[in-house]
Amino acid sequence: MSKFSELGNDLYTGKRSINFVGNRKIWFLAAAVMVVLAVIIPISRGGFNFGIEFRGGSEFRISQAADESQLEAVNAVRSVNGNLDPVVTTVGDDLRIQTEKLTDLESEEVRLALAETFSVQSSDVSSSFIGANWGADVTSRALNGLLVFIALAAIMMALYFRTLKMSIAAMVALAHDLVITAGIYGASGFEVTPAAVIGFLTILGYSLYDTVVVFDKIRENTLEVEHSETTTFAQQVNYAINQTLVRSINTSIVGILPVASILFIGSLFLGAGTLKDISLALFIGILVGTYSTIFIAAPLYSLLREREAKFNKSSQPVAQ
Amino acid sequence: MSEKSASKTAVRRLVWLAGTIAVLAALLGVNSFTGGTNLFAPKLALDLQGGTQIILSPTLAEGQNVSEEQLAQAVEIIRQRVDATGVSEAQILTRGSANIEVSIPGTPDENTLKLIRSSAKLDFRPVLVTSVAATSTADSGTSEQTPAPSASPSNGSDLNWVTPELKAAYDALDCSTNFREPGQVDDPAAALVTCDVDGYAKYILGPVEVDGANISDATAGTRTTSTGASTNEWVVNLELDDEGTKKFADVTQRLYPLESPRNQFAVSLDGYVIIAPSTNAVITNGNAEISGGFTKDSSKVLADQLKYGSLPIGFEVQSQENISATLGSEQLSGGLLAGIIGLILVIIYSVFQYRALAIVTIGSLAVAGIFTYLAIAVLSWRQDYRLSLAGVAGLIMSIGITADSFIVYFERVRDELREGKSLPQAIEVGWKRAIRTILVSGLVSLTAAAVLYALTVGNVKGFAFTLGLTTLIDLAIAIMFTHPLLQLLSRTSFFNSGHKFSGVDPRALGALNYRGRGQFQAAESLPKTAALKASKEANKRQTLAERKAAAGKESK
Numbered sequence: 001m002s003k004f005s006e007l008g009n010d011l012y013t014g015k016r017s018i019n020f021v022g023n024r025k026i027w028f029l030a031a032a033v034m035v036v037l038a039v040i041i042p043i044s045r046g047g048f049n050f051g052i053e054f055r056g057g058s059e060f061r062i063s064q065a066a067d068e069s070q071l072e073a074v075n076a077v078r079s080v081n082g083n084l085d086p087v088v089t090t091v092g093d094d095l096r097i098q099t100e101k102l103t104d105l106e107s108e109e110v111r112l113a114l115a116e117t118f119s120v121q122s123s124d125v126s127s128s129f130i131g132a133n134w135g136a137d138v139t140s141r142a143l144n145g146l147l148v149f150i151a152l153a154a155i156m157m158a159l160y161f162r163t164l165k166m167s168i169a170a171m172v173a174l175a176h177d178l179v180i181t182a183g184i185y186g187a188s189g190f191e192v193t194p195a196a197v198i199g200f201l202t203i204l205g206y207s208l209y210d211t212v213v214v215f216d217k218i219r220e221n222t223l224e225v226e227h228s229e230t231t232t233f234a235q236q237v238n239y240a241i242n243q244t245l246v247r248s249i250n251t252s253i254v255g256i257l258p259v260a261s262i263l264f265i266g267s268l269f270l271g272a273g274t275l276k277d278i279s280l281a282l283f284i285g286i287l288v289g290t291y292s293t294i295f296i297a298a299p300l301y302s303l304l305r306e307r308e309a310k311f312n313k314s315s316q317p318v319a320q
Numbered sequence: 321m322s323e324k325s326a327s328k329t330a331v332r333r334l335v336w337l338a339g340t341i342a343v344l345a346a347l348l349g350v351n352s353f354t355g356g357t358n359l360f361a362p363k364l365a366l367d368l369q370g371g372t373q374i375i376l377s378p379t380l381a382e383g384q385n386v387s388e389e390q391l392a393q394a395v396e397i398i399r400q401r402v403d404a405t406g407v408s409e410a411q412i413l414t415r416g417s418a419n420i421e422v423s424i425p426g427t428p429d430e431n432t433l434k435l436i437r438s439s440a441k442l443d444f445r446p447v448l449v450t451s452v453a454a455t456s457t458a459d460s461g462t463s464e465q466t467p468a469p470s471a472s473p474s475n476g477s478d479l480n481w482v483t484p485e486l487k488a489a490y491d492a493l494d495c496s497t498n499f500r501e502p503g504q505v506d507d508p509a510a511a512l513v514t515c516d517v518d519g520y521a522k523y524i525l526g527p528v529e530v531d532g533a534n535i536s537d538a539t540a541g542t543r544t545t546s547t548g549a550s551t552n553e554w555v556v557n558l559e560l561d562d563e564g565t566k567k568f569a570d571v572t573q574r575l576y577p578l579e580s581p582r583n584q585f586a587v588s589l590d591g592y593v594i595i596a597p598s599t600n601a602v603i604t605n606g607n608a609e610i611s612g613g614f615t616k617d618s619s620k621v622l623a624d625q626l627k628y629g630s631l632p633i634g635f636e637v638q639s640q641e642n643i644s645a646t647l648g649s650e651q652l653s654g655g656l657l658a659g660i661i662g663l664i665l666v667i668i669y670s671v672f673q674y675r676a677l678a679i680v681t682i683g684s685l686a687v688a689g690i691f692t693y694l695a696i697a698v699l700s701w702r703q704d705y706r707l708s709l710a711g712v713a714g715l716i717m718s719i720g721i722t723a724d725s726f727i728v729y730f731e732r733v734r735d736e737l738r739e740g741k742s743l744p745q746a747i748e749v750g751w752k753r754a755i756r757t758i759l760v761s762g763l764v765s766l767t768a769a770a771v772l773y774a775l776t777v778g779n780v781k782g783f784a785f786t787l788g789l790t791t792l793i794d795l796a797i798a799i800m801f802t803h804p805l806l807q808l809l810s811r812t813s814f815f816n817s818g819h820k821f822s823g824v825d826p827r828a829l830g831a832l833n834y835r836g837r838g839q840f841q842a843a844e845s846l847p848k849t850a851a852l853k854a855s856k857e858a859n860k861r862q863t864l865a866e867r868k869a870a871a872g873k874e875s876k
Contacts, residue, residue, distance in 0.1 A: 008731075009829060012738055056413075091373055092641030130421070131414030137396045138778050145775035145784075149768050156767060160760055195710045198783045202717055205768045205787060209721065209761045213728060216757040247724075247731040253669060254727065255720025258662025262716060265658040274367065274647060275655050278713040286720070 008246040014239060021238040024299035031176055031296055038183020048186050051100075051193040052087075053134040058102045060111060061126045065095040065118050073097050076117040080109045085191070098130065134194050142197070146204070150174070153208055161219050165304040170211045173297035177207045177288045184284050195274040199281025206255070206282075207289035210248070211297045217244045218298060237302040241294055252290040259283050326748070327811060330804035337687070337800040344694040351701070362693075362700040363426065365409045365708035365782075366645070368652050371425035373643040376437055376635040378418055386418045390632040395420055399777055400628040401435050409708055409782045420635065423643055425706050431617050439590055439634045440625035442532035444568070445512065445525035446476045446575060447584035447596050449490065452521040476526035477574060477582050481511040486524060495519040500591050516593040517612075523593055525586050529571045534564025538626035540619035543611060554614040556623045557607065565606030575599040589622070590634075647709055655709060659716045666719060674730060676814065677823030680805050681726050688722050688797045695789060710779065711786050718790035721765070725798040729754040730823075733806075737829050743810045743818070751803050758798055765791040 010016035020027075042048065062068070070088040077086040077099060086099045095118075102110065107127050115122040154167040161167075181203060185192060221240040225233050259282045266275035352359040363369070378386050391414050402410045402424065411423040422436055473480040493499060495515035506512050508528035515522055537559040544550045560568055575583045576599050586596040587610050595612040614622070663685070670678040692715065699705035732754040736746035769788030773781055809815050810824075818825045 008734070009738060012735055059415075087646060089370075089646050090642075090644040092639075092643075094641075096643075128416050130416075131391075131395075133411045133413040134778070135392065135395065135413070137392070137399075138776075138780070141776045142772075142780045145772045145780065148775060149771040152767050152771060153764055156764065194779045195713075198710045198714070198779060201768075201772065201780065201783060202714060202787070205765050206717075206721065208764055208768075209724075212761040212764055213724070213757055216760060220753070243735070244731070247727050250669075250673060250727045250731075251720065251724040254666050254723040255717070257665040257669065258659055258716045258719050261662040261665065262655060262658040262713065265654055265661070269654060274709045275651060275658070275713065278710055282713070282717055 011242045011245050014242070017238065017242050018245070019238060020241045020294055021234045021299045021302045024295075024303065027295040027299060031292075035176060035179050035183075038180050038187070042183055042186025045186065045189065048182075048192045049189050051191045052098060052130075052132075053194050054132050054139075054192065055101060056130055056132045057098055057100045058107050058110075059128050059130045060097045060099075060107075060114055061091070061128075062095045062097075062114055062118055062120060063124045063126075064093050065120070065124075066090040066093050068095055068118055070095070072117050073114065076113045077110055080106060080113050101129065134197075142201075146201070157212065157215075161215060163305070166215055166219075166301055169297045169301035169304060170208065170215065172300055173211055173292040174204065174207050176292050176296055177203060177285065180288050181281060181284050185281070190280060191277070193274070193277045195277040196281050199278040199285070202278075202282060203285025203289060206285060207292065210251070210289050211293045213251075214241065214244050214248065214293050214298060215301070218301065233306040234302045237298055241298050245294070248290055248294060252286055256283065256286045259286060326744070326807055330807040333800045333804040334808075337796070341687075341691060341694065344691075344698055348694065348697055348701070359701045360697055362696045363704070363706045365706040365711070366411060366423055366425045366643075367647045367708050367710075368645050369425055369706075370643050370645040371423060372427055372640060374422045374424075374428070374433070374436065374640045375415065375638045376420045376422065377638040379634040379636050386633060391418065391420065394631045394633065394635070397628050397631055398422060398436055401624050402432075403777055403781060404624040404628070405432065405435065405704065409706060409779055411778075419638065431621050433637065435621050435624060437635045437637055438625060439631040440532070440622075441590055441630040442535070442626055443508065443528045443588050444530040444571070445528055445586050445588060446571065447523055447581050447586050448477070448479060448482055448511065448526055449487075449524040450521055450581045450584070450596070451523075473526075475574065476529050476571070477578060478526075479582075481526055482524055486511060486513060489513050490522060490524050493522055495522060506591055512588075512591070514588065514591055514593060516596070517589075521593070521596075523586060523596065525588070525593075530560070530564050530567045532626060532630045534560050534567065535626050536561040536564075538623040540614075540616070540623040543609065553611060554616055554619040555609050555611040556614065556619050556626065557609050558626065560606035560608065562606075565604070568606060568608065569602060569604040572599050572602045572604075576602055651709055652712070655712050655716075659712070662716060663719065666723065670723075673823075675821045675823035676819070677730060680730075680802060680809065681723065683805060684726055684797055684802045685719065685722065687801050688793055691793050691797065692718075692790060695793065699789070705785065706782075708779070708782060711782060714783060714786045715790065718787075718794070722790070722794045722797065725754075725758050725794055726802055728757055729798070729802065729806075733824065734829050737824060737826050740826075743816050743824055744807075746824075747803075747806055747810050755799070755803075758795065762791050762795045 007016065011018075062073075073088050073095060074086050074097075077084050077097060081102075084099045086097050089096045089098075097114070099110070111125045111127050112122055115125045150171065154171055157167045157170060158164045178200070181200060185196065190196070218237050218240040221236045221243075222233060225231060225236045231239075259279050262275055263279040263283050266279055348359045380386065395412050395414060398420065399410070399412045402412065402422070409425070411421075413421050415421040424432070428436075490513045493513055493515065496519050499515070508531065510527060512525045513523070514525065535558050539557050541555065541557060542550050543553045543555045571585070575585060577583075580598060581596075584596045584598045586593045588594065595610055610622075666685070667678070667682055670681040674681060696705065696707065700707070729750065733746050733750035736750045737743070739746075741749065766788060769784045769791060772784035773788065776784065815822045815824055
């Protein structure tokens with residue numbers, strides 16, 4: 001541990017210090033490029049791949065087949081269209097297979113394939129369309145809740161930190177996190193399921209939480225800076241980021257270890273599913289959330305405030 | 321705070337926490353024993369355990385069609401009604417062109433089914449004719465006195481509504497038969513012949529004066545008398561919106577001077593009269609109370625139905641079947657396995673980072689785990705909270721946020737040690753600084769949880785519940801366990817002497833003025849850079865800030 005704890009000591013005393021605030025142009029530029037990419041790539045790929053919970057889909061029921069192999073049902077569906085990811089459940093005595101919405105032709109083919117696989121009459125396999133479980137009403141309520149929460153969080157932060165500028169910086173970083181995470185989903189073509197949306201909301205909480213922790217240290221460090229002859233506002237902000245850097249690294253590692261193990265177990269051994277959806281969102285979110293606090297929120301806050309008159313005088317070189 | 325009283329407080333807090341955990345466990349244990357079900361196993365959600373799938377099909381008159389809009393509206397209302405019963409994460413969706421599929425975990429009881437399918441059309445209609453009187457003093461048998469209608473009715477209480485055909489239907493009506501079609505829709509502008517819910521009394525009612533859409537809120541409760549004493553009778557209290565209040569005032573004004581039974585006001589639900597009280601006063605404040613043999617459960621069902629509105633069409637249960645879990649059991653076991661592996665990694669990492677101090681981390685995580693488990697079991701028992709796979713993932717995620725409280729705290733303590741404070745001092749000062757951060761960041765998470773819980777439905781509501789729960793437990797553990805434990809450990813010589821493996825070794829932390837085995841040169845050998853000057857300045861300034869804060873506190 002000695003190396004790492006030395007780093008902690010050096011960061012605390014300022015012996016070693018990474019210039020997060022000074023190099024902000026680089027970080028902002030990098031963030032801007034990432035955000036643009038996160039918007040362009042999904043659009044060029046044709047938008048998000050929403051799951052059947054959002055779009056509705058097709059459903060097949062094979063009567064009196066509850067005890068049959070669910071895997072065979074999956075294979076039968078895939079023999080018609082290899083891209084399908086059917087969900088198989090038993091309902092009463094029937095086997096139920098849900099897929100994304102199929103064309104009439106495809107759904108007839110799937111019906112016949114299922115009948116053949118289970119050696120039943122094709123009339124014993126029924127097909128129908130199902131609506132979205134996560135309908136427009138759920139989405140609009142979730143969005144409403146999100147907006148109210150973001151507004152409240154911004155007000156709370158402004159009251160606690162006694163400056164609106166911290167709220168602004170935090171919200172910019174938050175928007176960055178959400179766009180990047182959504183962009184990665186869109187770009188990779190991962191299916192957007194309710195579980196992914198919940199993962200997304202978790203990130204929102206985590207990102208804001210992480211920013212508040214670091215901002216609290218910045219608040220502490222910059223309390224008296226307007227009376228200081230020797231340090232500037234930007235230096236104090238940078239100093240605070242460095243002092244909390246060990247905490248940021250430790251927290252993100254501790255947070256990401258369980259998530260990473262779910263993600264890898266989820267995708268290696270269990271295939272697609274809720275676990276993979278949610279843990280991928282969390283994995284990206286923790287990384288991006290930690291990164292954005294250090295490289296975007298704090299330098300942006302410094303940028304917003306150091307031009308204020310009371311700090312501006314101390315931005316002059318100390319020698320004068 | 322003196323050291324003695326500090327450790328006293330620490331012990332007291334630990335005892336409180338242990339007591340709370342013991343009470344929760346005992347509560348579950350005793351009720352498991354007396355109830356015969358194992359309450360220690362939390363209930364699982366639809367995706368992990370399966371449940372019941374109910375398919376509702378609309379009851380339509382000949383030639384009537386269901387529009388997509390009506391169906392979407394019905395789904396929304398049913399979802400709100402189901403959400404009101406607890407945090408069960410039901411799935412509600414449309415099926416084909418006219419059906420609604422409701423999947424709920426577990427097996428629904430009759431009340432839940434009623435809640436889901438009743439259209440809950442509530443109307444207030446004036447009574448024109450009835451076979452019984454509202455009070456014992458009134459003259460019964462009024463049906464004989466009905467004059468033959470001669471003109472079109474002028475208001476809702478006008479006996480001209482009672483046409484000979486209506487009178488004939490009324491006379492022929494037998495309340496003991498199923499005289500209404502399921503989901504029958506009545507013309508709100510016409511008179512209605514019906515019975516009360518018990519099949520005891522017959523009525524001819526005037527047109528609808530106030531309908532369920534004018535209800536702004538409905539709650540279930542026990543009746544309170546005019547003196548404020550509460551009785552054991554369950555009632556549903558209604559609050560009407562402005563329009564409803566005005567209409568209600570107009571109608572009571574008109575009914576008040578009339579003779580019985582035309583001074584009675586019938587409250588009908590889905591066409592059946594629940595109660596038909598006589599008007600004793602002109603009600604202008606828009607508050608109404610419905611009574612009539614409710615139980616606690618049935619009054620809650622009705623209040624929830626009224627609060628979220630009536631369904632645009634009637635539905636009947638077409639089929640009700642068991643549904644298996646949508647996720648294979650390997651998903652849950654895989655998730656749990658991943659969680660355990662993740663925890664082991666977290667433990668290894670904390671030992672690497674914090675040496676013996678990792679005992680506190682691991683202990684805190686373990687206590688937080690036990691606490692969370694018990695809380696979930698209790699909520700699952702009392703509030704029908706159900707654990708879905710997304711919930712499990714959320715709980716695993718919360719390991720990170722819970723651990724962050726300790727990390728913030730430990731890093732603050734180390735910072736103070738680097739300043740050259742003794743361990744107990746460093747712990748007290750570090751805690752004061754850390755708890756501010758922990759509280760404000762916890763408050764942000766709690767706000768998120770509360771807002772999302774209040775404003776959203778379905779899965780998101782379930783997520784918000786889990787988030788709020790874990791945040792509260794995180795705060796409780798930091799205050800009631802982590803800090804007191806560290807306070808007590810700092811009294812032991814192993815930690816206090818700054819043993820190499822204690823994780824709070826001042827030498828390893830490069831304490832600025834540590835006077836031990838010649839290691840303090842680290843501080844002296846620091847280059848005199850601007851950064852160092854800045855840091856010294858910062859240290860001075862911080863002490864000043866602290867003093868200022870302390871002075872501010874005292875002057876308050």
